[in-house]
Amino acid sequence: MKLTGHLLIGAEEVAASAGSMKALNPATNSEIEPPFALGGIAEVDRAAKLADDAFDSYHDTSLAERAAFLDRIAAGIDAIAQELAQRTSLETGLPVAQLEGEAAKAATQFRQFAAVVRQGRFRQATIDSAQPERQPRARMDHRMQKIAIGPVAIFGASNFPISYSVAGGDTASALAAGCPVILKAHNAHPGASEMQGRVIRQAVKDSGLHEGVFSLVRGGGNDIGEALVDHPLVKGVTFTGSEVGGMALFRRAQQRPDPIPVFTEMTSVNPTFVLPAALASRGGEIGDGFAERMLVTVGQACLKPAILLAIHGQGYEEMKQAMRARVQAMHARTMLTPGINTAYRRNLERLSNAGAERIAAGGDPQGVWDGQAMLFEVDGARVLESPSLSEEVFGPAALIIRVKDEAQLLAIAKQFGGQLSATMQIDPDDYAMAARLLPILERRTGRIVINAFSHPQEVSYASIHGGPFPATSDSRFTSVGMSAIERFLRPVCYQGFPDKLLPEALKHENPAGIWRLTDEEPSTA
Structure with a gap:
């Protein structure tokens, strides 16, 4: 072309x-x-x-x-x-x-x-x-469609x-x-x-x-x-x-x-919450999968899993080491624009200045606009003191939040602003804790993922890519x-219309054969 x-x-x-x-x-x-x-x-x-x-x-x-x-x-x-x-x-x-x-x-x-x-x-x-026979007042024909x-x-x-x-x-x-x-x-x-x-x-x-x-x-x-x-x-x-x-x-x-x-x-950091039983049984697998998804598209996906939270305990070190290994093996790659690259480097500095410790780095940049993969870690108490640590870094970087206990985990979850997605990695023994975390996440996101990662997302009838501010404006x-x-739709009601003037979707014989709700009953007739 x-x-x-x-x-x-x-x-x-x-x-x-x-x-x-x-x-x-x-x-x-x-x-x-x-x-x-x-x-x-x-x-x-x-x-x-x-x-x-x-x-x-x-x-x-x-x-x-x-x-x-x-x-x-x-x-x-x-x-x-x-x-x-x-x-x-x-x-x-x-x-x-x-x-x-x-x-x-x-x-x-x-x-x-x-x-x-x-x-x-x-x-x-x-x-x-x-x-027409209704008392005390007859009801006219009402028809509604969205246009x-x-x-x-x-x-x-x-x-x-x-x-x-x-x-x-x-x-x-x-x-x-x-x-x-x-x-x-x-x-x-x-x-x-x-x-x-x-x-x-x-x-x-x-x-x-x-x-x-x-x-x-x-x-x-x-x-x-x-x-x-x-x-x-x-x-x-x-x-x-x-x-x-x-x-x-x-x-x-x-x-x-x-x-x-x-x-x-x-904006969204798509937090991943790794609960204790899942961490103990498959911490290394979770860490590797998280880091792999984080690095896709040089970390420039809106659904990039950017923050991982886990209570320090059995499986935590294995998870962290798997994430470090994946990040260290990653070559620096070209980012989309000079502006995105510049903002990425500035945000890395912000993380460090706020108290996050860099624990792994990928290969050094070779091109002018290459993004170097980074992994940071921070204590949960520090996150509660400095909410800026939970803000988005658009690029190939992630933050591990080392959490003290369940109470701290729930407190940090409540501190997050609106998100496009949130993930829980759980095993059956985590169900009780997951049930306590779930309502917190429901108030903050439009999609909650179990035992997978936020990216990629299916495009389907049940897909939701939205959430409370600042993820979206609505x-x-x-x-x-x-x-x-x-x-892109709004409702219009047509009251007392003759069939000849009705839009196709509302005509008496339903010529398009579409689904309609007629007198509270669904039909295509």
Whole structure:
């Protein structure tokens, strides 16, 4: 696929209005051709107006038409998977094989959401039939369905440049809901973003949809992101990144004349609690597995297990030695961007200054932006005194918290802020303690894992990738899994409508054959 570097606004190729940039190969610290156009407020306005023009026709597409559109995107991603992985590897330093897996995951997500659309359950169609004879007052016919909220702005993520970027789960779920998408491409991988954007745009054309269903914009600073959040035609925003960035967008959206939802995924250390019986029986195995998962993607996964807590006792030293061995054997590897690498080194210093002891280090960096694996240990009492020790370090580092007893373990657990996930490693003799820990974790995360690790995560109907602040800005929703579509929907009630005017999902004969709740009874008839 030829890269032009243009912005993709509807069906148009738009040249730079605010300068240009080139991608950086972080492994060689050198720029890559071609130059990529940067836009500004005018391009955002153009994309938003097109998206608004597209909204009525797009959210009124039949379930079959919309599902076919999503399937076309999946097929397009499959068709360029190898080429896309090669380009993305140049821009991120990530292995080609890993990125081919990301491309497959991205395509799978679009197919999964196509299935969600065909089933129609996301509409949550509900019917309360008329009761003209009811006393003392007759009841009119009431019908409810959920519809798309309107055009949405999606900020591409840096750490998963395919499966959570332009062709990621946010885009798939928004399009599935019936929302036109304005995608702000991440500047860390502009070529990969353009390739994915072209696939989606081609699927829009091949499906006969309005060109405004999808646009891709890019900017050189904060102005373009702020313009997206401010634009009156944008009705929702998703963001994956730092707490500082996410909360800046969230607060800005609440200050609009018409506040809109901003669904952020921000920070998480995904704590792992190793309970005594599990520690005694398989401490070395747990330590090795934890460290292996921590080091995946150079520690730049949002679900990286970053903090391990264990009561000092039988199996503790074996666990620690296994973790040390895994970290010491790890070569330094290229991190995604210079900014991420710089922040990683700064956070390592923060850990040391707060009282954590470095107990293992991987191979020395060879490249400018290599991240060196690190393992720290700290006493539980110190963590209670210095809560900053439990803050995220984005990169290939982990912290072991050496806990005195159960009371201290529970106290530290209560000190954690909101998390994307939490893990318990347990054996049957740990069940009583696990039952006391469980309600603490339920209040702090959207996913609790037993005898596995926080990363990876399945993308399924039961998947939850969310949690209380600061993990996200709204713990009621997930950004991964089929229920992610709920972020982009709102309910509408139709009272006393003739069948001819009812939307397809609510017509008397249920022509789409979708699941509905009719007079409190589920059916597809």
